[in-house]
Amino acid sequence: DPLSDFIRGLPKAELHLHIEGSLEPEQMFDFARRNRVDLPFRTVEEVRAAYAFTNLQDFLDIYYQGAQVLRTEEDFHDLAMAYFRRLAADGGVHAEIFFDPQTHTDRGIPFQVVADGLLAGMAAAERELGVTSRLILCYLRHLDEESAFATLAAAEPYLDRIAGVGLDSSEVGNPPSKFARVFQASRERGLKLVAHAGEEGPPDYVWQALDILGVDRLDHGNRALEDAALTRRLVDQGTTLTVCPLSNLKLCVVPSLETHPLRRMLDLGLKATVNADDPAYFGGYLLDNYVRVAAALGLDRVQLARLARNSITGSFLDMAAQVPHL
Ligand code: HPA
Ligand code: ZN
Numbered sequence: 001d002p003l004s005d006f007i008r009g010l011p012k013a014e015l016h017l018h019i020e021g022s023l024e025p026e027q028m029f030d031f032a033r034r035n036r037v038d039l040p041f042r043t044v045e046e047v048r049a050a051y052a053f054t055n056l057q058d059f060l061d062i063y064y065q066g067a068q069v070l071r072t073e074e075d076f077h078d079l080a081m082a083y084f085r086r087l088a089a090d091g092g093v094h095a096e097i098f099f100d101p102q103t104h105t106d107r108g109i110p111f112q113v114v115a116d117g118l119l120a121g122m123a124a125a126e127r128e129l130g131v132t133s134r135l136i137l138c139y140l141r142h143l144d145e146e147s148a149f150a151t152l153a154a155a156e157p158y159l160d161r162i163a164g165v166g167l168d169s170s171e172v173g174n175p176p177s178k179f180a181r182v183f184q185a186s187r188e189r190g191l192k193l194v195a196h197a198g199e200e201g202p203p204d205y206v207w208q209a210l211d212i213l214g215v216d217r218l219d220h221g222n223r224a225l226e227d228a229a230l231t232r233r234l235v236d237q238g239t240t241l242t243v244c245p246l247s248n249l250k251l252c253v254v255p256s257l258e259t260h261p262l263r264r265m266l267d268l269g270l271k272a273t274v275n276a277d278d279p280a281y282f283g284g285y286l287l288d289n290y291v292r293v294a295a296a297l298g299l300d301r302v303q304l305a306r307l308a309r310n311s312i313t314g315s316f317l318d319m320a321a322q323v324p325h326l
Contacts, residue, residue, distance in 0.1 A: 006301060007290045010308035013094040013315045014087060014275055014286050016219050016242035018138075018168070019076075019118065020067045020100055021278025022083040031069040039069070051281055056200050056251050057170055059281060067103050076117025077124070084125035084133070086279075090287035094315060096134045097122075098166055101151050102143055111154040119161055134163035134316055136194065139182060141167050141174035148182040152189075163316045164192030166219065167209075171201040176208035183213045192216045192316050194242075198223035199253060203230050210239070217314060220244065222253060225261055225268075235269045238325035240314030245293035246284045247277035257296035266303055271325045273311040 023031075025047040032039045041047045053059040070076060080097070087095055097118075104114045115135075122133045137155055139148040155162060165186045167179055176183075176195055183193055197209040199220035206224045209215045210233065221241040224230045234241070243262055248254045254261070265272040274293065279285045284292065294304055313323040 001291075003294060004287065004291050007294065007304055007308075008091040008287055010091060010305060011093045011312065012091055012286060012290075012308045013096070013273075013311040014092055015096050015217070015240070015273055015311060015314060016098075016244055016275035016277055017083070017095055018063075018098045018100070018278050019080055019083060020070070020103065021063060021282075022086075022280050023066050023070070023079060024082070024280045027079070027082060028066055028069050031071070031075050035069060035071045035075070037069050037071070040065075051250075051283075053250055054252050059251055059278070060169060063278065063281060064103055067100075068107065070104065071109060071113075073113050073117035073120070076114055077121040080118050080121025081124055083279075084121070084129055084131050086285045088125075088129040088131050090285055092131065092286050094132045094312070094317065096136055096163060096316060098136050098138045098168065100138050100140060100168065101154065102140045102147060105151070105154065111151075111158075115155070115158050115161075119158075132317075135161065136164045136166050136192075137162050138166040138168040139179060140169040141178065141196075142170040145179060145182055148179060149185070152182060152185060159189055159191070162191065164194060164216070166193075167195035167197075167213075168219075171196060171199055171205065175201070175205050176213050180212050187214065194219055196220055199248075199251075203227035206230055206234075210234075215239075216316075217242065220248075220253075221270075222248065222261055225264065231268060231270070234271075238271055240271045240273060240310065241265065242275050242314075243272050244275050244277035244282075245289050246279075246282045250282040257293055260293055260297060262293055263297040263299065263303075266299075266306065271310050271314060272307065273314055274307050275311075 025044040194217045195209040196219040198206040217240045
């Protein structure tokens with residue numbers, strides 16, 4: 001298919017990818033077997049049938065349950081490597097992957113097991129596939145500030161190998177302001193800052209991500225479009241938005257891909273990118289996200305090249321900081 005071939009050929013970076021969300025059902029059974037973890041499912045079909053979500057929390061409940069099978073350094077290595085193989089096949093050249101340390105430390109898996117496994121997978125991907133990557137530690141916003149500070153302390157020996165921190169999990173009721181101090185402490189350690197905002201939460205949460213947290217990049221940001229002054233601010237400061245079309249569809253953030261705001265974002269001059277979020281749960285990896293949203297919105301090759309370019313210049317690679325959003 002020419003559209004798909006064109007997009008595959010564009011060098012692309014993935015900037016919004018939860019590595020725990022790349023856990024495929026087949027792999028979930030493999031890890032459960034080798035770690036002797038009981039699963040409430042008997043078949044891959046049963047698992048896939050459970051992936052019918054009506055909102056973010058529906059998904060999060062099953063996503064945290066799936067993550068229970070991840071126990072060893074090898075699991076995290078294999079999980080990452082499987083993701084990078086798919087990224088390379090999609091024409092991805094770089095990824096900045098999120099991980100949720102509290103999901104693992106809260107069930108007794110040490111921070112080091114998670115970080116060492118992921119970093120080993122990232123090194124193998126660069127060696128074997130030529131795909132570069134960076135790691136972004138996400139604080140779970142449904143947990144308290146103290147737990148986030150404990151996570152930053154656990155990460156201390158790894159800060160030379162962690163590019164930044166993010167904020168994910170249940171958005172509504174957990175505003176960015178709740179994490180003002182731990183983001184400030186993270187900034188003081190030289191970390192880049194990102195946050196999920198405006199996925200289900202109101203435009204005010206996006207304002208908070210900008211003004212209180214001081215994020216370098218915004219994850220999702222869909223609901224920013226409800227506020228003209230906020231939209232202008234994002235355009236004027238050239239903030240990169242990591243948009244996730246298939247995620248938005250599966251979590252009912254949009255009623256259809258045909259009504260997805262991506263095209264409007266580009267028309268407004270927002271620096272939007274396309275990403276998979278949690279591909280094993282939302283039905284598609286990076287290339288699928290591009291192809292399906294491009295087909296639904298009738299995006300042309302200039303717009304697709306713009307999206308790919310935004311992903312490279314919106315990354316935390318040193319050279320990217322030099323390129324203005326024109
Ligand atoms: N939103 C919030 N938290 C998440 C997501 C998401 O899409 N995926 C994994 N954690
Ligand atoms: Zn996300």
